[in-house]
Amino acid sequence: MHEARLWTSLEDQDVQCGLCNHFCRIKPNERGKCGVRKNIQGDLYSLVYDKVAAMNLDPIEKKPLFHFHPGSYSLSIGTVGCNFFCVFCQNDSLSQSPKTSEHIPGEEITPEQLVQAAKHHGAESISYTYSEPTIFFELLQDTAKLGKQKGLKNVLVSNGFMSEQALDELGPYVDAINVDLKSFRDDFYREYCGTRLKPVLNNLKKIKELGWWLEVTTLIIPEVNDREEELKELTEFIYKELGREVPWHISKFHPAYKMKDHYSTGMQTLENAYEIGKITGLEYIYLGNVPGHKSENTLCPTCNNLVIERQGFATNKQNLKNGHCYHCGSKISGMGLG
Ligand code: SF4
Structure with a gap:
């Protein structure tokens, strides 16, 4: 404790x-x-400062971050607990267990040991992920500060519901974040997640001001958040408020937790969402949980040539030169960040 x-x-x-x-x-x-x-x-x-419940060496692409140190490894940690109550949670044994059980599982691993482990395994960053990093803020803050001193990057994978003060406190230590924008409807956030949309939108704008590298993920659940009008509004928000260069990951839903009876997202639905984002003008859109799909690759938005070829979380080929397209010399967003 x-x-x-x-x-x-x-x-x-x-x-x-x-x-x-x-x-x-x-x-x-x-x-x-x-x-x-x-x-x-x-x-x-x-209750979780000394209870690391999950720790792995992951490709950074698994967060997912596709434009931040591509091909690098990130020591990824998480504890139990989450401030959301998503009925479709894909990781409920970790996120929801402390709400029904007194027991807090996990191992005591100090910030010093986490930083040492990251260096030892050749990771370029530490990712705070798996559940919701906001709720293990103290462990995150101490590890991030120390990691930064030792030349590591810090990455959050978050639902974006932290307070403004929490964001400010983390500001100097975090380098990149993937935020779930789960829907563009407040009703959805209230009914399916037990939370609200507005703070997430405000935080997304603030994250841009803080200068962290930002990518956004939306899990598309068939007949729940896949309507054209909603996706149009969501992608317009990214375009207008965050920037067309912000990568948008469209993720396939698999039946899970309290939505085990619901069916998986079909390829057509995912591709429709992709088209909506493209028509809005987003430059980088990726389909997730569909290994082998061509949309895992990064194409140059200027000349449309392949700049990064991926297979699942593996980066096979990079046609980049100092963060620029090898073919036409255009800047590829996020690439080459220090
Ligand atoms: S306000 Fe604090 S105690 Fe309440 S859910 Fe958020 S992190 Fe947990």
């Missing part, structure tokens, strides 16, 4: 957590919505 950051004391030993946009008011001996922050006698504690 570790004392939490970003919280305030209220009357009757209640506390208010300031880490994410739920701003939970937590009574003594209770936990916040994420299940991993507990009020003990009027002080807030993180």
Whole structure:
């Protein structure tokens, strides 16, 4: 257990957590919505600082980040817990377990050991992922600071629901992020995730201001968030508010958690979404969870030649020169970032 950051004391030993946009008011001996922050006698504690529940050496493409240090490896860590309640969660054993069980699984691995492990295995970055990194903020912040000192990059894979203060605190230490923009309907966020859309949109704009490298992912669930009008609005938001150079990953839904009875996303639906993004004017669109599809490759938006060929998470060929297209010399967004 570790004392939490970003919280305030209220009357009757209640506390208010300031880490994410739920701003939970937590009574003594209770936990916040994420299940991993507990009020003990009027002080807030993180229950996961010393409980790393998942750790792997992953290709950066698996986050997914396709324009940030392509072909590199990222030491990827996560704890249990999440501030979302997505009924379609593809990782519910990790994200939802502390909401129904007192037990917090995981191993004590210090920030120093995580940084050492990343260096030892030749990773260029540490990724905070698998569940929702906001809820293990203290471990993330300490590891990211230390990693930065040792020349590592820091990457978040997030639902984008953190508070503005949490973003500001992480600002100098994070280099890149993939944010799930799960839908462009507040109703969807409320009904399927137990949260709200607006804070995610605000944070996406703020992330651009912070200067982190940004990629966006949308899991397309058939007959739930696949309507043309909604996808048009979502891609227009990316185009107008974030920039046409921001890569958009369209991900295939597989039946999971409380949506095991729902069917998988068909190829036609994914390709329709791809076309909508292209018509909007997005320059880099990728289909995810469909290994071998040609849309895994990066094409130069100027000359349309192949600049990165991928197969699943593997980068086979790079026709890049200092972050520019080898064929026509145009800048390929994100490539060659320090
Ligand atoms: S991180 Fe979010 S969900 Fe968890 S206690 Fe804090 S405000 Fe609540």
